[in-house]
Amino acid sequence: MKVSGFGNSLSLCTLPLLMMLFLLLYKVRSQSGGGDDKACLSGLKTALQDSRGVLVSWNANNLLTPCFNQTLTQLTGINCNENRIVSILLSSRGLGGTVSSALANCSFLNMVDFSDNQMTGVIPTELGGLQLLATLNLSVNGLTGSIPEDLSNCTYLNVLDLHRNSLTGVIPQSLGYLERLKVFDVSDNDLSGPIPVSLANLSSGAPRFNISSFRGNKHLYGFPLPLPKNRNLSVLAIVGIGLGSGLISLFISFTAVCIWLRVSEQRLAADEGKISQLMPE
Incomplete structure (x- = not known):
């Protein structure tokens, strides 16, 4: 009888807990649905x-x-x-x-x-x-x-x-x-x-x-x-500018060398003229 009474008491105690668990699960399920x-x-x-x-x-x-x-x-x-x-x-x-x-x-x-x-x-x-x-x-x-x-x-x-x-x-x-x-x-x-x-x-x-x-x-x-066309043009423009600047630099350098050689020739000719004047005939 004591065991049976204890079991009844346990059932009465667990019933509210089961109800609370059910409500909690229902709430979680509702929230998971959301929206x-x-x-x-x-x-x-x-x-x-x-x-x-x-x-x-x-x-x-x-x-x-x-x-x-x-x-x-x-x-x-x-x-x-x-x-x-x-x-x-x-x-x-x-x-x-x-x-x-x-x-x-x-x-x-x-x-x-x-x-x-x-x-x-x-x-x-x-x-x-x-x-x-x-x-x-x-x-x-x-x-x-x-x-x-x-x-x-x-x-x-x-x-x-x-x-x-x-x-x-x-x-x-x-x-x-x-x-x-x-x-x-x-x-x-x-x-x-x-x-x-x-x-x-x-x-x-x-x-x-x-x-x-x-x-x-x-x-x-x-x-x-x-690759966009304008980028292709940009690349070509860069290459063109590079080649153009290189040719210009080469032309300037060549011109400078020619001028230097011309000036050197003129100086040399002037020096030779002075020497020839100083030499006895």
């Missing part, structure tokens, strides 16, 4: 300019529950899985405005495509917090500013397409350390500086990404881009 899809889309809608009305379904009621019944949604361009937003596909919708930093709240995003719109502004550094992001396509817009180095934190990034914008600055070296990166295109921007070796070379000697990924940036240089 707030409703805040994500609300912030994005505020930042976008929808002149065509393609986001009419993004009303207050639908934004209240972006995803329902695992994969269903009534929002244009949105795809869900397990009641979380996993992709935002709004290519060629005539959208203006900016890329909202609120996108970072959609923590389960693996695909973002805003290509071929009229979006402006900068690429938010907060996108680097999307650790499940595999595709980021912001091409053919009017984006400015630099490429955020924070994007190198998106370790699952497979596609990074930023071509035909007005991006400036250098290409972050850290982007080359993304091992899963298979598509990389920053062509037709206003980028400058050297192409990171980690994006240009492979151990085999072949380029990791070819010329088409980098061309159209007047101040960008390095392999695999060819």
Whole structure:
């Protein structure tokens, strides 16, 4: 009886502990999920300019529950899985405005495509917090500013397409350390500086990404881009100047020697004349 009583007492004591452990695990799981899809889309809608009305379904009621019944949604361009937003596909919708930093709240995003719109502004550094992001396509817009180095934190990034914008600055070296990166295109921007070796070379000697990924940036240089024509001209100009200066120096030296010889001859002739006058006939 004593043993049985002790066991009952133990069970009564462990029950609250088990409940606390369950609540703790639930809290950890909730935090690991992270993000707030409703805040994500609300912030994005505020930042976008929808002149065509393609986001009419993004009303207050639908934004209240972006995803329902695992994969269903009534929002244009949105795809869900397990009641979380996993992709935002709004290519060629005539959208203006900016890329909202609120996108970072959609923590389960693996695909973002805003290509071929009229979006402006900068690429938010907060996108680097999307650790499940595999595709980021912001091409053919009017984006400015630099490429955020924070994007190198998106370790699952497979596609990074930023071509035909007005991006400036250098290409972050850290982007080359993304091992899963298979598509990389920053062509037709206003980028400058050297192409990171980690994006240009492979151990085999072949380029990791070819010329088409980098061309159209007047101040960008390095392999695999060819040597700019103006640099070829500069090299030829330097060689020409060197040869020209050498010939000029040779001409000046030759002229100086000729003058010296002429003066010496005249002095010698004068000395000979003086001597001949002094000698008896």
